[in-house]
Each structure stands twice: as C-alpha cells, then as structure tokens.
Amino acid sequence: MFEIKAREKMVERALLVGAFTGNDLEDEAQDLLSELEELVRTLGVPVREKMLVYHREPQSRYLIGSGKAEEIADRIKELDCDVLIFDNELTPAQQRNWEDLTKVLVIDRQEIILDIFGARAQTREAKIQVDLARMAYSLPRLTKAWSHLGQQGGGIGAKGEGESQLEQDRRKIRGQIDRLRRELQSVRKARATQRKDRKRTPVPNAAIVGYTNAGKSSLLRRLTGAEVLVEDKLFATLDTTTRKIALPNKQPLLLTDTVGFVRKLPHQLVEAFHATLEEATMSDFLIHVLDASNPRVMEYYNTTMKVLEELGADTKKTLVVFNKMDKVSDPSTRAVLRRHFPEAVFVSVHSGDGIDALVNRIGDFVSDQVQETMLHIPTHRGDLLARLHREAQIHEMAYEPEYAMVRASVPARLLEILTEFIVTPAKESTSLPR
Ligand SMILES: Nc1nc2c(ncn2[C@@H]2O[C@H](COP(=O)(O)OP(=O)(O)OP(=O)(O)O)[C@@H](O)[C@H]2O)c(=O)[nH]1
Numbered sequence: 369m370f371e372i373k374a375r376e377k378m379v380e381r382a383l384l385v386g387a388f389t390g391n392d393l394e395d396e397a398q399d400l401l402s403e404l405e406e407l408v409r410t411l412g413v414p415v416r417e418k419m420l421v422y423h424r425e426p427q428s429r430y431l432i433g434s435g436k437a438e439e440i441a442d443r444i445k446e447l448d449c450d451v452l453i454f455d456n457e458l459t460p461a462q463q464r465n466w467e468d469l470t471k472v473l474v475i476d477r478q479e480i481i482l483d484i485f486g487a488r489a490q491t492r493e494a495k496i497q498v499d500l501a502r503m504a505y506s507l508p509r510l511t512k513a514w515s516h517l518g519q520q521g522g523g524i525g526a527k528g529e530g531e532s533q534l535e536q537d538r539r540k541i542r543g544q545i546d547r548l549r550r551e552l553q554s555v556r557k558a559r560a561t562q563r564k565d566r567k568r569t570p571v572p573n574a575a576i577v578g579y580t581n582a583g584k585s586s587l588l589r590r591l592t593g594a595e596v597l598v599e600d601k602l603f604a605t606l607d608t609t610t611r612k613i614a615l616p617n618k619q620p621l622l623l624t625d626t627v628g629f630v631r632k633l634p635h636q637l638v639e640a641f642h643a644t645l646e647e648a649t650m651s652d653f654l655i656h657v658l659d660a661s662n663p664r665v666m667e668y669y670n671t672t673m674k675v676l677e678e679l680g681a682d683t684k685k686t687l688v689v690f691n692k693m694d695k696v697s698d699p700s701t702r703a704v705l706r707r708h709f710p711e712a713v714f715v716s717v718h719s720g721d722g723i724d725a726l727v728n729r730i731g732d733f734v735s736d737q738v739q740e741t742m743l744h745i746p747t748h749r750g751d752l753l754a755r756l757h758r759e760a761q762i763h764e765m766a767y768e769p770e771y772a773m774v775r776a777s778v779p780a781r782l783l784e785i786l787t788e789f790i791v792t793p794a795k796e797s798t799s800l801p802r
C-alpha cells in the first residue's frame with residue numbers, strides 16, 4: 369500500500385515530467401504540468417524542476433524514447449532529486465523500468481491525486497471510495513513490492529515462494545475490495561434515505577459546482593457562515609456539505625458544496641467522484657463557480673461541463689458565477705467573459721463585491737420554482753397550515769368556519785401535496801398588499 373505519511377517524510381525533491389506528442393497541444397501540456405505542480409505542492413512535496421518532453425509516439429519501455437529517458441535520469445542525479453513524478457499515466461511495467469533506471473521513487477499523476485483524496489477524505493463513504501480506488505490502482509503494481517523475493521537466491525524454490533506470496537497478497541486485497549464494496553453499499557443506502565428525508569421537506573436545493581480551487585467552499589461560507597474547509601490547495605473539499613440559507617424573499621434554500629473538478633482524474637476515482645456529485649444531479653439548479661482570474665477559465669468551464677454531461681446534469685438550470693474578481697485587473701477580461709456568458713454574475717467572495725446581486729439572482733432562480741396560489745385548507749389540517757407558514761410566503765389569510773383561505777407563494781414541491789386544496793391560481797396583478 370502507499371502510505372502518504374511515510375512518503376511525505378521520505379521525499380523532498382521532486383522532478384516533474386510531462387510528455388506530449390504531436391497530437392497534444394504544447395501549451396495544454398504545459399498547463400497540465402503546472403497543475404501537477406500544484407497537486408504535488410498540495411501534498412507538501414517541493415518541486416525542483418519541471419520538464420516538458422516531446423516524443424513522437426508512446427514507447428513501451430519508458431513511454432518516451434530511451435535517449436530522453438537517459439537525459440532525465442542524469443538530470444535527477446544532477447539535482448539530487450528523490451522522486452520522479454509523471455503527468456502521464458504510466459503502466460506498472462513502465463513505472464518499474466523508470467525506477468530501475470533512476471533508482472528513485474517513480475509515481476504518476478494518478479497516484480498523486482489518489483494520495484490527496486486519501487489525505488482529505490472525511491466521511492466513511494469518501495474513505496471507502498478512496499481505499500477502493502487505491503487498491504484497484506495497486507493490484508497490478510504489487511509485483512514491484514515482491515519482485516526482490518523472486519530474485520533472491522536465484523533458485524526455483526525461492527522464485528516459487530515469491531510468486532505464491534504475491535498470489536496471497538493479491539487474494540488478500542481482492543477480499544478487502546469485496547468487503548469494502550459491501551460496506552460502501554450500506555453506507556450509500558443510509559445516505560439515500562437521508563436524502564429522501566430531505567426531499568420530503570420541499571425546500572428547494574442548489575449545488576455549488578466547479579473546478580477545484582474556484583472558491584466554492586468560500587462562497588458557501590460567505591452565504592451561510594458555515595464552517596467549511598477553505599484552502600488554497602487543490603481538492604480541499606472531498607465530501608459534500610449542505611447548509612440552509614435564507615434568501616431576501618424569505619425563501620429558504622439548501623446549498624450543497626461539492627468536490628472540485630480536475631482534468632485527468634484517475635479512472636479508478638471517477639466512480640467515487642461521480643458518487644459524491646450525486647447531490648448535483650439531485651438538485652433543483654446548479655451554481656457553477658469559476659475563478660475569473662485564471663487565464664484557463666474557459667477550459668475549466670468546459671471540463672466541468674463535460675463531467676456534468678456524463679452525470680446527465682448539463683441541462684440543469686445553471687447560474688454561472690465568476691469569482692475572484694478582486695484579482696482581475698484587466699477590464700477586457702470581464703468584457704470577454706460577459707460576452708460569452710451574458711447571464712453570469714461577477715463577484716469577489718473575498719471583498720464581498722457582487723454578493724448581494726448574486727443572492728438576488730439566486731432568489732430569482734428560487735422564485736421561478738414558486739407559484740402564487742389561492743388555497744382552501746380544511747381547518748383540521750393544522751399540519752398543512754404549519755408547513756405553509758414554514759415553507760411558503762403567505763400574502764393573505766382568512767379563516768372561514770370550515771377552512772382557512774390562504775393566498776401564498778408556494779414552492780413547486782409543496783404545491784404538489786396541496787393540489788386538492790387549490791382554488792384558482794391567484795392573479796399576479798392582484799392589488800392586495802404583499
Ligand atoms: N483573491 C481571491 N481569492 C479567493 C476568493 N474566493 C476564494 N478565494 C481563495 O481561493 C482558494 C480556494 O478557495 P476554496 O473555497 O477552498 O475553493 P473550492 O472551490 O472550494 O476548492 P475545492 O474544494 O478544492 O474544490 C482559497 O485560498 C480562497 O481563499 C476571492 O474572491 N478572491
């Protein structure tokens with residue numbers, strides 16, 4: 369298994385390598401490499417140097433050509449690095465070949481992301497998901513740990529011993545995987561029940577989505593005063609947090625923070641990642657937060673949209689929010705973004721600029737799901753009256769002997785329960801005071 373803590377003590381000088389072919393865009397590769405540096409920094413490992421390497425086509429031995437590989441090995445010696453980190457996915461064999469060549473620890477982007485997820489997972493569900501992803505990643509790489517046994521003594525017996533040890537280990541891991549899968553199922557079932565309970569109270573809910581580090585948690589904190597983890601690190605949030613806020617029109621809204629999106633997510637983690645995003649697919653609408661100060665903001669937008677598409681949530685009503693406007697000094701940036709997203713809201717969570725406007729826009733989104741209605745609620749249904757008081761905005765109320773006459777703006781989901789009591793939809797143009 370890969371122990372992050374052990375490694376953090378161990379490695380302190382990393383060389384990063386990003387390999388690209390003619391089919392990749394060089395500046396995209398450069399950007400991904402910078403992002404890898406961020407990820408490595410998030411793990412607390414200092415980076416000595418980054419190298420972008422062109423290669424014509426993937427080679428089986430080192431992914432890149434042996435000549436280039438030798439150069440990198442030399443550079444590792446010169447800089448006295450103790451870990452080589454690839455932005456590209458390495459096969460278990462390539463990883464071993466690199467370790468033989470360089471004599472340092474060799475890992476790839478996948479493992480870095482797994483480590484970050486592992487260090488940050490909070491709930492049981494997130495922890496299980498990360499463990500499962502790690503095991504799936506390490507299973508084909510186990511040979512590495514045991515290959516020295518196979519070589520010991522060189523005799524046939526010794527080799528057999530090594531292999532059976534490997535077999536035992538694999539079996540053990542497969543058993544653990546089965547156990548974790550079962551546990552995950554029961555944890556998920558419990559969460560689904562919780563969510564159903566929440567659905568029963570027809571409070572509208574929105575999910576805050578977006579690329580990692582965009583400021584999603586900061587925004588939730590600003591809007592709710594909730595103590596959510598905010599950090600200038602990638603993947604600060606791994607579990608979803610839901611908080612209730614009150615909008616200016618007194619409408620309550622449940623806001624859910626979600627895990628940030630990133631490019632080249634390890635495929636073992638995609639499922640885990642999607643599961644934590646279930647909240648997004650269940651919500652009434654989305655708040656898509658973007659870091660306007662990042663020159664790559666359009667790419668990040670597309671990455672997030674692609675994931676939402678995979679989740680079937682890309683057609684959901686979405687409010688686009690450009691954050692960190694305090695860091696945007698060039699006025700043309702705003703103009704360009706405005707042209708692409710005429711409906712977007714520009715804010716700075718830090719300075720508070722635009723937050724009031726944002727809250728109003730969120731209020732509009734919620735009101736769209738609220739209908740003004742005239743109801744006759746039987747007097748013995750005190751439960752429904754209590755809910756109306758709690759969840760609707762009551763404009764007018766009068767008691768008749770048999771029923772209470774109520775004119776209120778009612779959230780769509782509460783209205784579903786009340787259909788039999790609707791009299792006629794009240795006119796918007798009514799002169800009664802609101
Ligand atoms: N300059 C500036 N920085 C901001 C603003 N909003 C958030 N940040 C910073 O951006 C960093 C990331 O903020 P988070 O709220 O953790 O971002 P996130 O989107 O929740 O990130 P993940 O949970 O990793 O997906 C933190 O260092 C924040 O202080 C802003 O309006 N202006």
Ligand SMILES: [Mg+2]
Pocket residue numbers: 584585586597598604605625626628
């Ligand atoms: Mg966050």
